[in-house]
Amino acid sequence: MATQARSVLTLQQLEKLIPALRGRGYQVIGPTVRDAAIVYDVVESLSDLPVGWTDEQEAGHYRLRRRHDEALLGYVVGPQSWKKYLHPAEVRLLSAERSGQTFRILNNEPAPPRRAFLGVRACELAAIAVQDRVLQGDRYRDPIYAVRREGIFIVAVNCTQAAPTCFCTSMGTGPRVREGYDLALTELVGPGKHEFVIEVGSEAGAEVLAELSPSTASEATCQETEAAVERAASQIQRRMDTTGIRDLLYNNFDHPRWDNVAQRCLTCANCTMVCPTCFCTTVEDVSDVTGTHAERWRKWDSCFSQNFSYIHGGSVRSSAKSRYRQWMTHKLASWIDQFGSSGCVGCGRCITWCPVGIDITEEVRAIRESPASSSPVSSKERSHGNP
Amino acid sequence: METLEHIIAEHPFFAGLESYYTNLLTGCAANVRFDAGTYIFKEGEEANEFYLIRTGKVALEIFAPQRKPIMLSTLGEGEILGWSWLLPPYRWKLHAHAVQPVRAIALDGKCLRTKCEQNHDLGYEMLKRFAHIMEERLEATRLQLLDVYAVG
Amino acid sequence: MTMATTATTDPMLPQPYSVRQVLKETADTFTLTLESSNGSGRSAFRPGQFSMLWVFGVGELPISISGHPAQNDRLVYTVRSVGQATHALVSREVGDGVGVRGPFGTGWPVEKARGGDVLVIAGGIGLAPLRPVIYEVLHNRDKYGRLVILYGARSPRDLLYRKELTSWARHRDTQVLVTVDYGGLSWRGHVGVVTTLFKYARLQPARSVAMACGPEIMMRFVARDLETHGFARENIFLSMERNMKCAVGFCGHCQYGPHFICKDGPIFPYDRMRPLLEKYEL
Numbered sequence: 001m002a003t004q005a006r007s008v009l010t011l012q013q014l015e016k017l018i019p020a021l022r023g024r025g026y027q028v029i030g031p032t033v034r035d036a037a038i039v040y041d042v043v044e045s046l047s048d049l050p051v052g053w054t055d056e057q058e059a060g061h062y063r064l065r066r067r068h069d070e071a072l073l074g075y076v077v078g079p080q081s082w083k084k085y086l087h088p089a090e091v092r093l094l095s096a097e098r099s100g101q102t103f104r105i106l107n108n109e110p111a112p113p114r115r116a117f118l119g120v121r122a123c124e125l126a127a128i129a130v131q132d133r134v135l136q137g138d139r140y141r142d143p144i145y146a147v148r149r150e151g152i153f154i155v156a157v158n159c160t161q162a163a164p165t166c167f168c169t170s171m172g173t174g175p176r177v178r179e180g181y182d183l184a185l186t187e188l189v190g191p192g193k194h195e196f197v198i199e200v201g202s203e204a205g206a207e208v209l210a211e212l213s214p215s216t217a218s219e220a221t222c223q224e225t226e227a228a229v230e231r232a233a234s235q236i237q238r239r240m241d242t243t244g245i246r247d248l249l250y251n252n253f254d255h256p257r258w259d260n261v262a263q264r265c266l267t268c269a270n271c272t273m274v275c276p277t278c279f280c281t282t283v284e285d286v287s288d289v290t291g292t293h294a295e296r297w298r299k300w301d302s303c304f305s306q307n308f309s310y311i312h313g314g315s316v317r318s319s320a321k322s323r324y325r326q327w328m329t330h331k332l333a334s335w336i337d338q339f340g341s342s343g344c345v346g347c348g349r350c351i352t353w354c355p356v357g358i359d360i361t362e363e364v365r366a367i368r369e370s371p372a373s374s375s376p377v378s379s380k381e382r383s384h385g386n387p
Numbered sequence: 388m389e390t391l392e393h394i395i396a397e398h399p400f401f402a403g404l405e406s407y408y409t410n411l412l413t414g415c416a417a418n419v420r421f422d423a424g425t426y427i428f429k430e431g432e433e434a435n436e437f438y439l440i441r442t443g444k445v446a447l448e449i450f451a452p453q454r455k456p457i458m459l460s461t462l463g464e465g466e467i468l469g470w471s472w473l474l475p476p477y478r479w480k481l482h483a484h485a486v487q488p489v490r491a492i493a494l495d496g497k498c499l500r501t502k503c504e505q506n507h508d509l510g511y512e513m514l515k516r517f518a519h520i521m522e523e524r525l526e527a528t529r530l531q532l533l534d535v536y537a538v539g
Numbered sequence: 540m541t542m543a544t545t546a547t548t549d550p551m552l553p554q555p556y557s558v559r560q561v562l563k564e565t566a567d568t569f570t571l572t573l574e575s576s577n578g579s580g581r582s583a584f585r586p587g588q589f590s591m592l593w594v595f596g597v598g599e600l601p602i603s604i605s606g607h608p609a610q611n612d613r614l615v616y617t618v619r620s621v622g623q624a625t626h627a628l629v630s631r632e633v634g635d636g637v638g639v640r641g642p643f644g645t646g647w648p649v650e651k652a653r654g655g656d657v658l659v660i661a662g663g664i665g666l667a668p669l670r671p672v673i674y675e676v677l678h679n680r681d682k683y684g685r686l687v688i689l690y691g692a693r694s695p696r697d698l699l700y701r702k703e704l705t706s707w708a709r710h711r712d713t714q715v716l717v718t719v720d721y722g723g724l725s726w727r728g729h730v731g732v733v734t735t736l737f738k739y740a741r742l743q744p745a746r747s748v749a750m751a752c753g754p755e756i757m758m759r760f761v762a763r764d765l766e767t768h769g770f771a772r773e774n775i776f777l778s779m780e781r782n783m784k785c786a787v788g789f790c791g792h793c794q795y796g797p798h799f800i801c802k803d804g805p806i807f808p809y810d811r812m813r814p815l816l817e818k819y820e821l
Binding site: 308330 | 543544549550555557573576593632634635636780781784785788789790791792794795802821
């Protein structure tokens with residue numbers, strides 16, 4: 001329901017955004033610099049944001065660099081995604097007490113705070129929608145996700161630059177934000193100018209925006225905004241051809257490319273940790289020394305781990321090849337059958353954070369360009385004479 | 388009452404054989420009985436016959452030193468017992484132990500062997516059928532070898 | 540402030556059940572009967588479904604329900620002790636608490652099988668998830684044609700439900716054939732893999748539904764042989780198994796190709812499984 005009318009806020013006016021959200025009871029999560037990366041954490045004012053920082057990304061490479069301006073949102077995406085809050089890395093499922101032969105489940109997990117997310121990119125909005133479908137839109141609903149997802153206030157951001165690792169345009173997820181947000185910002189920063197063009201995406205967003213007393217955006221400003229987002233799109237270098245990708249991967253189970261990538265993949269699971277849509281978890285049981293108190297904890301897991309597919313006798317997918325193939329096929333192909341869309345939003349994090357720089361777009365290209373031969377012996381090698 | 392000819396002609400193993408050949412086979416066939424506990428043949432003996440089991444159960448066994456006989460598999464009603472008559476050295480490789488009273492039709496393999504050498508069409512028909520049985524037994528043996536119910 | 544949940548809102552919340560009986564079937568396999576401790580547990584199930592059984596402080600396991608579907612005041616499980624968690628489960632004593640979640644999964648196609656013959660093929664512990672089918676058919680005998688049960692185990696000592704096997708064979712139009720891989724000294728029955736029993740099954744493949752459960756290799760051989768014997772692929776059903784942590788499609792562990800074994804299965808028709816079974820390390 002985004003209105004076409006756009007508003008503008010100066011930097012000073014934007015300063016009131018975080019207090020306005022906090023005043024309404026939200027814990028505001030936003031980008032901040034820590035440990036040489038831009039991560040998500042509680043932010044209390046705009047000065048907590050990565051002011052004047054940008055990220056330099058390529059396959060297996062991430063560095064922060066100083067910008068020539070003081071942009072607040074002049075970076076692309078960091079190693080973390082919003083699943084850090086919606087689908088937490090560690091969460092207690094239950095605690096229970098035992099007395100004698102019976103036990104009692106305490107069922108008293110603390111409710112999480114209501115949160116506002118500041119700085120959600122288009123690819124990230126798409127990723128949240130993907131996880132919504134997995135964790136709330138199928139046969140069962142995950143109450144842990146549901147309680148964290150409900151009532152979220154989202155301040156989205158239109159990208160005005162792209163990293164070399166981005167390919168949101170191929171996945172149809174960006175760089176422009178389309179829906180699922182309360183407010184959307186586009187930051188325009190230049191000589192003598194620093195303003196934020198706002199689009200309203202919901203009534204809650206309109207209500208917060210009103211408190212910031214925005215001005216109406218001029219035609220020129222609107223055009224500048226469009227141009228800025230277009231610039232981001234034009235900077236996109238990587239492409240993934242998704243035509244018939246489901247059948248392409250299903251039909252190439254034995255493609256030699258899998259052996260090729262297996263020689264490079266360390267099965268370190270970085271890609272699954274940084275991927276905003278990966279959702280696999282495991283459950284661990286812990287109890288105290290006396291055995292009277294037990295807890296069940298849910299933690300992020302990865303299909304790259306050795307024991308992920310363990311059943312009595314061994315793991316079904318024990319080779320690195322089978323695990324890489326499983327991840328990529330699930331993300332790009334099986335996901336479509338399971339949930340009606342691709343699992344990939346083109347954010348490029350897996351490319352950046354792979355220590356050996358495996359590029360998922362390159363892997364798809366390699367399989368597409370050389371269809372697997374039907375027999376292990378190519379026709380050139382078959383001869384009928386003496387060996 | 389079922390005649391030998393009728394039983395042989397109707398048995399799936401001989402299906403598709405020209406009546407000339409089924410007559411030939413009938414000519415080499417006889418009804419036999421084995422009491423429970425007796426051995427139909429033993430490893431190493433000359434293999435001159437094969438059997439079409441009509442009732443009862445036969446265990447294929449191997450003897451190993453210091454061990455009781457090891458039962459590899461059992462054959463029952465309708466199954467064919469014995470192919471060693473068809474291939475050199477024409478000696479039994481296993482023991483066949485009637486674990487229940489067995490009624491069978493014994494076919495003169497030695498006689499049949501000679502006829503197969505003279506008549507390759509008949510030889511091919513017999514080999515095709517026995518190859519099929521060997522394939523079935525091999526498949527079953529492979530699965531048995533995998534010990535799929537073992538833990539770990 | 541807490542977020543207290545109920546079984547209907549939280550699929551990860553175990554319901555407290557209590558052990559009523561522990562029956563030793565073989566040296567390493569036990570059958571447990573559980574009853575709801577507070578009346579809030581759902582003890583109704585469809586043949587082929589499974590529960591997640593939680594042992595306090597130890598772990599949780601997916602176990603097929605092996606009891607009578609008409610007895611919905613209790614849940615029965617036959618468990619083989621193969622590791623730490625299963626060992627803890629079979630060591631439960633009468634009165635001990637066990638957490639139960641479920642029932643989960645698709646069931647055996649007992650409705651589709653009505654009006655025709657039913658072929659049940661079990662290997663090892665695979666007879667446990669099939670026992671509810673046998674109960675269902677015998678309980679509604681008129682709705683089904685012939686019932687043929689083919690059961691293979693490693694050795695005579697590993698046979699489950701021995702007394703029931705004998706009593707099932709006595710029902711009309713019901714055939715029970717048992718075989719073992721290793722006969723031992725006093726076994727006078729069949730020796731050989733369960734596929735060798737097919738030739739003795741007296742039923743009409745064209746109007747039969749086959750349901751098989753056992754080690755995956757065994758099910759592959761069985762399905763292939765059934766096709767050779769005239770069964771249509773869509774009338775052959777297999778119970779698949781993979782690692783499970785949640786049983787509700789969230790943890791991702793049980794995926795088999797595009798299928799979640801926990802909610803799209805564990806029972807699948809062979810026509811859908813055949814292309815996947817061929818794939819090594821899928």
